[in-house]
Amino acid sequence: MSGTVTLPIWLAAALAALAAVALLDRLLVPGLRWYLRRRVNSVIDRLNQRLKLHIQPFKLTRRDVLVDRLTFDPRILEAIEAEAKASGQARGQLQQRVAMYAREIVPAFKPYAYFQVGYRIARAVARLLYRVRIGYADDEGLARVDPHSSVVFVVNHRSNMDYVLVAYLAAERTALSYAVGEWAQVWPLQTLIRSMGAYFIRRNSKDPLYRRVLERYVQMATEAGVVQAVFPEGGLSRDGLPRPARLGLIDYMLRAFDGAAGRDLVFVPVGINYDRVLEDRALLAEAMGEARKGLVSTATAATRFGLRQGVLWLLGRWHRFGYACVNFGTPISMRAWSRARGVEWKALGKEDRSARLTELGDELMGAMGRLVPALPVSLVATALLQDAAGDPARDAATPVPTLDLHARTQALMRRLQAAGAHVYLPRSDEEYAMDVGLRMLVQRRLVEEREGGWVVAPGEAPVVRYYANAIAPLLAAVAAEGGGSSDTAHIAGVPVA
Numbered sequence: 001m002s003g004t005v006t007l008p009i010w011l012a013a014a015l016a017a018l019a020a021v022a023l024l025d026r027l028l029v030p031g032l033r034w035y036l037r038r039r040v041n042s043v044i045d046r047l048n049q050r051l052k053l054h055i056q057p058f059k060l061t062r063r064d065v066l067v068d069r070l071t072f073d074p075r076i077l078e079a080i081e082a083e084a085k086a087s088g089q090a091r092g093q094l095q096q097r098v099a100m101y102a103r104e105i106v107p108a109f110k111p112y113a114y115f116q117v118g119y120r121i122a123r124a125v126a127r128l129l130y131r132v133r134i135g136y137a138d139d140e141g142l143a144r145v146d147p148h149s150s151v152v153f154v155v156n157h158r159s160n161m162d163y164v165l166v167a168y169l170a171a172e173r174t175a176l177s178y179a180v181g182e183w184a185q186v187w188p189l190q191t192l193i194r195s196m197g198a199y200f201i202r203r204n205s206k207d208p209l210y211r212r213v214l215e216r217y218v219q220m221a222t223e224a225g226v227v228q229a230v231f232p233e234g235g236l237s238r239d240g241l242p243r244p245a246r247l248g249l250i251d252y253m254l255r256a257f258d259g260a261a262g263r264d265l266v267f268v269p270v271g272i273n274y275d276r277v278l279e280d281r282a283l284l285a286e287a288m289g290e291a292r293k294g295l296v297s298t299a300t301a302a303t304r305f306g307l308r309q310g311v312l313w314l315l316g317r318w319h320r321f322g323y324a325c326v327n328f329g330t331p332i333s334m335r336a337w338s339r340a341r342g343v344e345w346k347a348l349g350k351e352d353r354s355a356r357l358t359e360l361g362d363e364l365m366g367a368m369g370r371l372v373p374a375l376p377v378s379l380v381a382t383a384l385l386q387d388a389a390g391d392p393a394r395d396a397a398t399p400v401p402t403l404d405l406h407a408r409t410q411a412l413m414r415r416l417q418a419a420g421a422h423v424y425l426p427r428s429d430e431e432y433a434m435d436v437g438l439r440m441l442v443q444r445r446l447v448e449e450r451e452g453g454w455v456v457a458p459g460e461a462p463v464v465r466y467y468a469n470a471i472a473p474l475l476a477a478v479a480a481e482g483g484g485s486s487d488t489a490h491i492a493g494v495p496v497a
Helices: 009-050 063-071 074-087 091-105 111-129 139-143 161-170 189-195 208-223 248-255 280-287 295-314 334-341 350-371 376-384 402-418 430-443 461-469 472-480 486-492
Strands: 131-137 150-155 177-180 228-230 265-274 323-328 447-450 453-456
Touching: 063 091, 063 208, 074 091, 074 208, 091 208, 111 161, 111 189, 131 161, 150 161, 150 208, 150 248, 150 350, 161 177, 161 228, 161 265, 161 323, 208 248, 248 265, 248 350, 265 334, 265 350, 280 461, 350 472, 376 402, 376 430, 376 453, 376 461, 402 430, 402 453, 402 472, 430 447
Parallel strands: 131 323, 150 228, 150 265, 177 228
Antiparallel strands: 265 323, 447 453
16 A cells, blocks of 8 residues: 655654654764763863862762752751741742752852863963962972862962962862852853852851851862862952951861861961952952942943053053962861860850861961962062161151162061061062062052152052051061061051051
């Protein structure tokens, strides 16, 4: 039996399209997924052979799986139950809120995005803007860290470039996971940051349910050995001086820490400094109550700055922003730290835990502060704001002769070096370091030559003081140990007026 079946063209096209979709779904897509999964696993294996701190399976788990694990974690369910009883809200509504918080927090780490796209962008941007240097690293201490430990880099916060710089310089050792504020939750930046393994936090949220979800995610990541980086100051320094410690994330980690079993928790202090901080004037304006807040004003200022730098580049007058230097300190094992003090974090009451956390925070902040590199601009700025005797009452309008400025800068370098501080000397040359710092200040019109000497330009004293404040903790430590004049330390640490 034979015959001819006639179909309309539209129906034949629809059937062909359905057949193509079925072919893709049943044959091509599974094969492509298998191929890509194999390539990704191969890349991860090669990375783990190279990296000193391996990428943990937790970071490679699919994001929707992690969201579900966090949403239905037993401790989160207990928090939902408590909130329902306290507020009278329906458990279903609270569960939906928790799911929303989990989707907001949990990252979507992509090794290729981190080590190929992100690393290359970070390296290119960092090298374009700065002469990047690692001034000091305790390689022996870092090599002794158990690869199965949960490692947390504790970093001082001077610029939004910190994220880029530390990730770039640490990429030979590991992949870092950052906590990023709400400012980055804009498309497409949000997607890129999540693919780099960072997680978003609401820094000032008062919602106890949100804080519980965030706490549990941080604990899950720490227990799984994810390498993290935290900024204990909680935000950028507005005046160049260190901000008070905010130890919320570290507290979350320690609440679930068991020194007798499981992974060790190791903190690695990191110190960063720049010859020029991109946001310095905006930060100073905010410190003095003059900042214009809002996304539009911020974007406008950033665009204006970028256009100005572009014009300088076209005119052949653009220069990099000096040196950016990072120091990696000696790791602090919480297992050893707790054992030496007889501390069991899970057994501590609220007051005792707060006291111990403060003690640990002071130690971490101190170690971090001592690691901040003394760079040329900070050294010259400090020398300009003092007289030969270190008197803080010097008339800022009085020129400092060039020879005197050299002598003061060199004296600062040697005093800091003698006290064990990390002074970065370009080309290992004190004279060249002073010339580099002075040239940077002159190029920015922060300092001008007058009557055969150098003086802070009118209205620019807050900016010069901002850079002097970067090494204030170092000078204060030298003075406290009897290695220098307390007046000199006070000069560098004068708050912005």
